[in-house]
Every structure is written in structure tokens, then in C-alpha cells.
Amino acid sequence: MGSRRKRTKSKIEVIKENSDNLRGPLADEVGNDESHFSKDAIQVLKFHGTYQQDDRDLREGRNRHYMFMIRGRIPAGKMTTDQYLAIDDIADEYADGTLRVTTRQAFQLHGIIKDELKTTLQEINNSLITTLGACGDIVRNVMATPAPDIDGRQSKVQDFADDLSDILLPASKAYHEIWLNGDKVYSGKEEVKEKEPLYGHSYLPRKFKVGIALPKDNSVDLYTQDIGLVALFDDENEIRGFNVVVGGGMGMNHRKESTFPRLGDHLGYVSKDKVVDVVKSIIGIQRDHGERVNRKQARMKYLIHDWGLEKFEKELISRLGFELEPYEELPDFDLDLYLGWNQQSDGNWFLGLSIENGRIQDNQEFQLKTALREVVSKFGTGVRLTANHNVLLTNVAEEDKEKIEAIFDKYGVLLDDELSNAIKYSMACPALPTCGLAITESERALPDIVRDLDGVLNELGLEDEKLSIRMTGCPNGCTRPYVADIGFVGRSLDKYTIFIGGDAAGTRLNSKYKDLVERKDLVEEVRPLLEQYKSDRSNSESFSDYWNRVGLEEPEAVSA
Structure with a gap:
């Protein structure tokens, strides 16, 4: 009987383990004369909220124009007057003069050069915003409903998101030592310790996302999160507990059927006093059992897919010492843009x-x-x-x-x-020229596409429909295109896969409609679907409800 081949860890896992809690080799390279960091250092750099990029429009052979993107960690997207003005100044002084609001309620600054990276991070921290944990294999920015108090519940959810974010921050002092000269400028609610009691020496297998919603209000795309929490209230309008959703995630790979977008499963209900223990224990399961060989299978959604929810729940109970209560029924979710x-x-x-x-x-x-x-x-x-x-x-x-x-x-x-609904309900990721994963255009392409599509909607008398239209330059799905009514996902050079049938409320995955569509043909490929929907829909049936009811036909049949 042949010997079984020994499984090895991915290279990134080795880098994390050897980083001395997110220090090396980054700490040794910050002050050198190079315009960029080494391949090992850039993996550690991500944990500090920064990505090394190069302007692909300016590439000449092996010559690259290196620059850096910095992302803030802003629970629930909440900024003060002074914080916003400080970031606005930093964008002009050190970045490309623009700010970008991300789909995780944070900001990104683009175009910072390495010589000014440390100064930029210090300036951001002086505004009492941290970038620690905005990227990397840890819990990313904790999302929550963005609106200020409308009925007394919103601020309570945001306060909880702020507390949870501090609890889930890495404990390593590396960030403060490397960028802030050892000074603890940003002060979380838990004192920094050198050990990582939550993450361990290898941190998580992949990024981990947490979002907190209110009943009816799914402005955070709850079901696309690794952990989604729905805050439930008592008669005094205080949070009494949370419904817990687990196992969502958007990323996939066009060529690997073993990768796929997934919506989270309803796990159960937990009282507020126990929810932090539940969140930590779920993270612990992913830390201990998540895939560390193949990063394409390393998100928690694949662990739950492979195990099944029942096995996952049993493991959770064994760690907690108690069972979650049944998931409480909720009214249907909707998307409120709060415009x-x-x-x-x-x-x-x-x-x-x-x-x-x-x-x-x-x-x-x-x-x-x-x-x-x-x-x-x-x-x-x-x-x-x-x-x-x-x-x-x-x-x-x-x-x-x-x-x-x-x-x-x-x-x-x-x-x-x-503004038209088509514009308001559209989203695109940055993609080219800065994102290293981008296959196609997105942010620079979608405005023209949306306006062409808007023309078709007006022509058909469908301008009042709230169609979510989302584009990404690669299949990783940063704008959550797989829950959109219409998703355009980068497939190869200037070609896209069209997905149809999600919903703006983020409660349903869409389906692949047509592959390898050239950018110039995207609107014309969607037009027949809109025409058939216009003529055959019943009452106030939405575009995606219609196509989920009748079933997507072959593109040629729809176009005929």
C-alpha cells in the first residue's frame, strides 16, 4: 500500500507563522531605499491595512510604478466631522486626491508612495482611525446599518459594532511599533497583549467578515458575511439578542467548480450577553478547522459546505457549553439606500x-x-x-x-x-489599473454601461424598477455581484460573465446567464430579458422574481 502524500501548508501560512505576530519581514523593510516591499512582506502588510499595487496603465515590461492603497477600519462606517476632514486632507497630501468609499463601509486612499507610507499611516491614526485589521486573514471592518437614529435602534446596533470591532482586533503590538514608533495612538477598549488569544500564531486561514443588520434592513448584505447578526429588541427598545447567520461569502474562480458564492445559513438565536462568546467560538472553529493548504477553499463557507450545518453546530456547542435557541422568524428584508x-x-x-x-x-x-x-x-x-x-x-x-x-x-x-434608479442601485469595484487581481475594467467601464442600460429601461417604461446592477473586474466579487439582479463579472480581457436573478435585498443568489460577453455587447445581451419581463410579468412582479419563476432560458432562445 502506497504512502499517502503529506499535506503541506500554503506559502502564505508559512509567512504568517514566521512573521513574529505581523512584524517580519515588514519591519526590516519599511525604512529601506526600495520603492516596494518583498513578496513575503506584502503578505504581512495586508494585516496593517495596506496593499502594495502598481499602476498597470504605466507598466513597461518588468518596470512597475509601485504605489500603495490604504484602507481604514471604521465600524459601521461612522466618522466624525474632524475625522472626515483629516482623511480628506491626507488624500490630497499623500494620495491621488480622491477618496473611495468601500462596500464594507470604510474608505480607501490610493496612490501613496512607499517613502510616505509611514507618515500617511501616522496621520490617519492621529485622526483616531486605525487601519489595523482592515485587510488580511482576520476579521475585517465590522459592518452595521449606517443610518443615524431614526427610531432609537440604529445607534445601539452601531455602538455594539464598535465594541465588537475592538474585541476582534489583533492583539499584536506590531502595528504600533512599526508605524507609530511604539506609541499607542489609537486606543481600543481592550489592552494590547503580545499573544493572540483569538487568532493564534497563524491567524485565520482567510479573511473573515462580520455584519450586523436590523430587522427588515439588509443594507449590509447580511447573507454574504461569514457571520451575520440580526439585532432583536425588547419592549424598551434595547437589544435583547441576535439571530445568527453563518457561512456566507462571494468569491469564486471561473475555472474551478469547487469554488462558488454562498449565502449564509440560519444558525439560531442568542441573547446579547452571550453573543460575543458565540462570535469568538465561530471564529475559533474557522481558525482550527479552516483550510490552510488551498487558499481558494479557505473561507468558512467551504468548511460549512463540507461539514454541513449540523456538524458545525455540534462543534460550536462543544466549545460554548450551551445550545443556541431557535432562529426567530423575521419580516422580509429590504434594501434601503437612505438617500x-x-x-x-x-x-x-x-x-x-x-x-x-x-x-x-x-x-x-x-x-x-x-x-x-x-x-x-x-x-x-x-x-x-x-x-x-x-x-x-x-x-x-x-x-x-x-x-x-x-x-x-x-x-x-x-x-x-x-438620479436614475439604475445609477443609484449600481456598484463597481476599482479593478484596473490598480487592483492586482483585476482581469477586466469595472469602475471605469460601468458608468457608460449603466447609462446605456438606463436608456433601455426608459425606452421600455421600466425606469422606476429598482434593479441592482453590480460589476467586478474579477470573480472575487467585492461588490457582491452574485446577489444582484444583474451581475457583470470579469471573465477575460474585456469579456464578462452575466449573472441574472438575485435581488437588491441580498437574500437570493443569481444564476449564470451567459459567458464571455464582450463589454460592448453587455447591454444588448440583457435587453431581451428586459423586454420579455416587460411583456410577461404579472402585477408588480420584480425583474428577478419573474426570471426565477419562469426560469432562465438559453440566451439564444430568449433573444429569438
Whole structure:
């Protein structure tokens, strides 16, 4: 009988184990004269909230124009006036002059050079924002409903997200030693210890995502998270506990059927006093049993898929010493973008701004970055970043509403009622030229595609439909395209796979409709689906409900 081949750890696992709790070889390379870090160091760098990139538009053979992307860790996307203004200044001083709102309610700065990376991170921390844990194989930014208090529940969920984020931060002092000269500028609620009691010396097998929703409000795409929590309230409007969802995730690989997007499963209900133990124990299961050889199979969704929910639950109970209660029934989820003017529970108002593809910038058509700075600084508004990469400006007095609208009008910034649904419900990832994983265009391509699609919708009288349209430059799915009504996923050079049939509420996966479609043909491939939906739908049936009811036909049959 032949000997069984010994399984080995992936190279990245070895790098993590040898990093001395996220220090080496990064610490030795920060101050050298190179324009970039070594391959081993960039894997550690991610844990510190930074990705090494190069501008692929400027590549010449092996010559690369290296730069860095920095991502903040901002639980529930909540920023103060001063924090937003500080990041806005940093974008001009050290980055490319733009900010980008991510689909995890954080910001990204692009274009920082290595010589200024340490100074940039210090400036960000001086604003009391950390980048530690915004990337890497740990729990990423904890998401939660972005709206300020409307009925007294939103702030309580956000406060919990803030507390949970601090609890789940890595304990290593490496971040403070390397970037902040050992000074602990950002102060979490738990004292930093040298050991990693939650993550261990190897950290997690892959990134891990946590999102917290309110009943009905799925603005965080709950079912796409590794752990999704739905806050439930008592008669006094206090959080009494949470429904727990596990095993969601979007990433896949076109050529590997063993990879796939997955929605989370309903696990059960837990009281508030026990929920942190539940979250930590779930993370511990993934830490101890997640795949560490093949990173394409390393997300927790694959562990639950392989084990089954029953085995996963038994392992959880063995760690907790108690069972979760049954999952409580909830009303249907919906997606509220919180755009336009909305009143807060204290009588003030907040304004939701649609930020196309999350990019805050000035250009020839409008000066969004300048307008936002003027409004935030003049009126002292709070700033909330949303999972649909929009911005909410909070705490606006009634008498200031018209003044704020006038400022946006002055700079050519369109408000909610001036934009089409197709634009408001669309999202694209950055993709080319900066993302190293990008196969195709996304952020630079989707605006024209959406406007062409918007023309078709208007032609068919479907302009009032709330179609979620999401594009990614690769199959990793950062904009969560696999739950969209229409998903365009990068497949090969300037070609995409079309997915149809999810929903804006994020409660259903879509299905592959057509593969290897050239960018110029995307809208015309979708048009027959819209035409058939227009003629055959029943009552107020949505686009995706219709296609899930009748079943997607072969593209040729639909087009005939």
C-alpha cells in the first residue's frame, strides 16, 4: 500500500507563522531605499491595512510604478466631522486626491508612495482611525446599518459594532511599533497583549467578515458575511439578542467548480450577553478547522459546505457549553439606500448622497470632493459610509437643508431625486489599473454601461424598477455581484460573465446567464430579458422574481 502524500501548508501560512505576530519581514523593510516591499512582506502588510499595487496603465515590461492603497477600519462606517476632514486632507497630501468609499463601509486612499507610507499611516491614526485589521486573514471592518437614529435602534446596533470591532482586533503590538514608533495612538477598549488569544500564531486561514443588520434592513448584505447578526429588541427598545447567520461569502474562480458564492445559513438565536462568546467560538472553529493548504477553499463557507450545518453546530456547542435557541422568524428584508433627506429621532436631518462607484473626486462635470468638504466643515455634519458605497451627512438642522442643497448645486453634484434608479442601485469595484487581481475594467467601464442600460429601461417604461446592477473586474466579487439582479463579472480581457436573478435585498443568489460577453455587447445581451419581463410579468412582479419563476432560458432562445 502506497504512502499517502503529506499535506503541506500554503506559502502564505508559512509567512504568517514566521512573521513574529505581523512584524517580519515588514519591519526590516519599511525604512529601506526600495520603492516596494518583498513578496513575503506584502503578505504581512495586508494585516496593517495596506496593499502594495502598481499602476498597470504605466507598466513597461518588468518596470512597475509601485504605489500603495490604504484602507481604514471604521465600524459601521461612522466618522466624525474632524475625522472626515483629516482623511480628506491626507488624500490630497499623500494620495491621488480622491477618496473611495468601500462596500464594507470604510474608505480607501490610493496612490501613496512607499517613502510616505509611514507618515500617511501616522496621520490617519492621529485622526483616531486605525487601519489595523482592515485587510488580511482576520476579521475585517465590522459592518452595521449606517443610518443615524431614526427610531432609537440604529445607534445601539452601531455602538455594539464598535465594541465588537475592538474585541476582534489583533492583539499584536506590531502595528504600533512599526508605524507609530511604539506609541499607542489609537486606543481600543481592550489592552494590547503580545499573544493572540483569538487568532493564534497563524491567524485565520482567510479573511473573515462580520455584519450586523436590523430587522427588515439588509443594507449590509447580511447573507454574504461569514457571520451575520440580526439585532432583536425588547419592549424598551434595547437589544435583547441576535439571530445568527453563518457561512456566507462571494468569491469564486471561473475555472474551478469547487469554488462558488454562498449565502449564509440560519444558525439560531442568542441573547446579547452571550453573543460575543458565540462570535469568538465561530471564529475559533474557522481558525482550527479552516483550510490552510488551498487558499481558494479557505473561507468558512467551504468548511460549512463540507461539514454541513449540523456538524458545525455540534462543534460550536462543544466549545460554548450551551445550545443556541431557535432562529426567530423575521419580516422580509429590504434594501434601503437612505438617500435624500431623512429625519433623525432627535429632530435633525441626514442627507444621503449617491456616490457613483464610491469615488469621491472632483472632475470637469462636478466637484464632489470640494462640495463635501465645504458642507462638512461649514455645518459640522457627521459622516457615515454605507455598504453601497454612498455617504450620509448627519445632524443637519432644519434651517440648513436649503443651504446645503445650494452648495451641492453650485458644484454640480446631483441629489437623489435627480438620479436614475439604475445609477443609484449600481456598484463597481476599482479593478484596473490598480487592483492586482483585476482581469477586466469595472469602475471605469460601468458608468457608460449603466447609462446605456438606463436608456433601455426608459425606452421600455421600466425606469422606476429598482434593479441592482453590480460589476467586478474579477470573480472575487467585492461588490457582491452574485446577489444582484444583474451581475457583470470579469471573465477575460474585456469579456464578462452575466449573472441574472438575485435581488437588491441580498437574500437570493443569481444564476449564470451567459459567458464571455464582450463589454460592448453587455447591454444588448440583457435587453431581451428586459423586454420579455416587460411583456410577461404579472402585477408588480420584480425583474428577478419573474426570471426565477419562469426560469432562465438559453440566451439564444430568449433573444429569438
